[in-house]
Amino acid sequence: MEPMIRCNACKKQIKSENGILKEDVFVGYKEWGYFSNKDLQIDHFYLCEECYEKMIKNFAIPVQRIEKTEVL
Numbered sequence: 001m002e003p004m005i006r007c008n009a010c011k012k013q014i015k016s017e018n019g020i021l022k023e024d025v026f027v028g029y030k031e032w033g034y035f036s037n038k039d040l041q042i043d044h045f046y047l048c049e050e051c052y053e054k055m056i057k058n059f060a061i062p063v064q065r066i067e068k069t070e071v072l
């Protein structure tokens, strides 16, 4: 059984069929290191597209967006 994936911000269940995600999500993964106060801590979370947009709207500097012209 695949573990159910939920958006960490709004708890929305991410649609999946037979273990394949049918909805794209933002995956946050960070291994904090020596120069942080969270040494050896690993943070992992998912954000649905809607919550991702809400998060980046709060950025002082907009995210860098690169248009992919072809799939490599």
Ligand SMILES: [Zn+2]
Pocket (backbone or CB within 6 Å): 007, 008, 009, 010, 011, 012, 047, 048, 049, 050, 051, 052
């Ligand atoms: Zn969400």
